[in-house]
Amino acid sequence: MMRRFFAPLLAVGLLAGVAAHAEDTLSPLRFQSAGTFGSIDLAAAQRGFAVYQGVCASCHGMDALHYRDLQALGLTPAQVAGIAASVKLSDGSAATPDSRFKEPAAMSMSGAVPPDLSSIVAQRAGGTDYIYRFLTGFGPAPAGVTLLPGSNYNAAFPGGQVFMPAVLHDDAVTYADGTKATTAQEAADVAEFLTWSADPNLSARHAVGLRAVIFFVFLAIVAMLTKRRIWRQEG
Amino acid sequence: MQTEAKQGWLASRMPGMSCLCAMLRERRAPGASWLAVLPALLGVLLAVLLASGAVLSVYYNPRQAYASLQGIAHEVRGGWLVLSYHQIGASLAFALLYLKLFHTVLVRGYRAPAEFGWMLWVKLLAVLLLTGWLGFVLDGGAGGYWSLFNATGAAMTLSGFPGAVAMWFFGGPVGGATLARLLVFHVLLAFCAVGIILMARAATRRAQAVPQGRLVAFWPVYAAQYFAALSVLALVFAVLLGFAPHWGLGAQNAIPASTMVVPVSISYPWYLTPVAGLAGVFSGVAGHIWAVIAAVAVLYALPWLDRSGGAPPGRFYMVLTWLLGLDVLALGLVTAFPMGSGLPELLTFWFFFHFLVLTPLVTMMEAA
Incomplete structure (x- = not known):
């Protein structure tokens, strides 16, 4: 919707620049969903779902979503049915598009329970940016920081220590659209996906607004x- | 005329109808201030809240509050919009009510014969604060749950008549059925608010001097003003709806309530922060409860704390009232963003000092 309003403006002023750098949203980091007139970047959110499904879903649930909801990201019903069929629910049956996202087995990382990710962007100060900074914030603890047993250093996490390990790494997933799966790309994509799940109507809200x-x-x-x-x- | 014939038909069969029609037809003095439309706008917002609340209540499940609200936002067609209407409607209703109360204090609109109307506005504040808090609790979020946990825990320590009232209201310590109970009170109080606002408007109008000189009809003169004010309100509403749907509500209540995770501090929606700050200053169960009751009571008693007789407001009084407005604003801010110890205590002290000491003194001085 926003495209329709701003397309002429963009065409006049920014054509060359936008065309050349359309894919590079990492340097500098830019989320299409950010800002007053932002809208969900569907391609990034689809890749983000792949990251969620391949990496995050083994510990984190998203109980507000059904597989059919992925159609809002531009997937066809057949693709959604395929994704659902590949998921084996805890009772052994295959999921259908009307199943909720599979709940991972209950687990605890040294006492910390992995939170549900459905609305995580709305629940954390900093939202989308924070998710990106968190996922790319793992690293060796600086001198003078003593970590609790089982915890990992994360520069973005309040307090600097988190029981979740660094799970994203280059080529942790293979993107269907050929985008190179660097750690930063994966983090940015999953942040966009989680932004969509926390506010599925963000694009419509901005357009209607x-x-x-x-x-x-x-x-x-x-x-x-x-x-x-x-x-x-x-x- | 056809319409008048219909009105006559209805008025002769239903008492009170002629009074409603007369309200629209009554002639008024020209040139009323924009602030005179506040009660009408507040009424419109209450209507928005009732309508959106009616839709929400169909899908809301108090036993799975958080999940059902997520369902409304994700699954119900247009549910996210209705939820936003309700949240933004509440925010704006409080904004307008605070503005109305502040303006009434500033121009001393609470003095006889308008004191009855003023008392109704204060009652509306008390009812809306309670309704707003219940709405915050009904979200099923972390902030609301622990606020309710504290409130019920505190209420259970009361004995005698207050204890009986608390038991009747909460039904015991917070449990699976508490929200189902509070939902009833949330709805009930919302309807009470509508009744109070109608009474407050009628009482305020009756207290105004009978207009003299040239009068104008409601249509088109005041209809144009009301419509212009309403369209500005709608504009503000649309800005919030589109671009800041959660403004002032805080991220904490977006986290589902968990009995295992206690938040370091509870963050309230902006419109409850001044009251929460004021209550937090006093320690103990009785302290919190009496602080809130006392804060409403000093507002209620304002017509008698003012010793000015009929004298117009002086400059010093005006300055003090603006200071009071800033004081309440600051109290909300330091509650939302804790900074420096002693500040909430100071601001709360000033609130009571203003009403109990400064108001009688200054009004007496300025009248003399």
Whole structure:
């Protein structure tokens, strides 16, 4: 929707630049979902789902989602059915598009329970950016930091120590669209996917919001002018 | 005319209808301030809250509060919009009510014969605060759960009549059925708020001096003003709806409630923060409860704390009232973003000092 409004502007001013760098959203880091007029980058969110399914899903559930919801990311019903069929639920049966995302077996990382990721972007200060910084924030502990047994150093995590290990690495998944699966790319994609799951209507909300604001700006101006005119005549 | 014939037909069969029609037809003095439309806008917002709340209540399940709200946002067609209408409607209703109360204090609109109307506005504040808190709790989020846990735990320590009232309200310590119970009170209080606002508006109007001189009809003069104000409100509503749906609500309540994870501090929606800050200053169960009751009570008693008689507000009083507004604002801010110890205590002290000491003194001085 936003494209329709801004396409002419973009075409005039930014054509060359946008065309040349359309895929490079990592340096500098830029999320299409960020900002007032942001919308979900469906391609990135699809790749993010692949990362979730291949890596995150072994510990983290997403109980607000059904497999059919993936159609909102641009997957066809057949593709969704294929994805669901490849998932073996805990009772041994294959999932269907109407199944909720598979709940991983209950587990604890040294007492820390992996949180459900459905709304994680809404639940953490910093949202999408924080998820990216967290997933790319693992590393060796700086001098002077003593880690608790079983914990890992993470620069973005409040307190610096987290029981979740670094799970993303280059080529942890293979992207169907040929994008090179670097750690940063995987983190950015899964952050976009989680942004979508926390607010599936983000794109629609921004599009509806912009139209409503434009409408009410005009209505308010007309109503104000009418009021002034009536009050000058009668007030 | 056809319409008047219909009105006459209805008025002769249903008491009170002629009064409603007369309200629209009554002639008023020209040139009323924009602030005079606040009660009407508040009424519109309450209507939005009731309508969106009616939709939400169909899908809401108090025994799985968090999951059912996620279902509304994800599964119900247009559910995310209705949920936003409800959240933003509540935010704006509080904003307008705070504005209305502040303005009434500023221009001393609470003095006789308007004191009855003022008391109704304060009652509306008390009812909406309780309704708003219940709404916060009904989210099933982490903040709401632990706020409820503290409230029920505190209520169970009460004995005698207050204990009986608390037991009737909460039904015991927080458990699986508590939210089902509180949902009933949330809805009930919302309807009470509608009744109170209608009474408050009628009482405020009756207290106004009978307009003299040239009068104008509601249509089109005031209809134009109401419509303009309503379209500005709709604009603000649309901005929040599209671009800041969770403004002032905090991220904590987006986390599902867990009995195993206690938050370091509870973050409230912005409109509850001044009250939460004020209650937090006093220690103990009785302290929290009495602090809130006392804060509402000093507002309620304002017509008698003001010793000015009929004198117009002086400059010093105006300055102090603005200071009070900033004080309440700051109290909300330091509750939302804790900074420096002693600040909430100071701001709470000033709140009571303003009403109990400064108001009687200054109004007496300025009247003399």
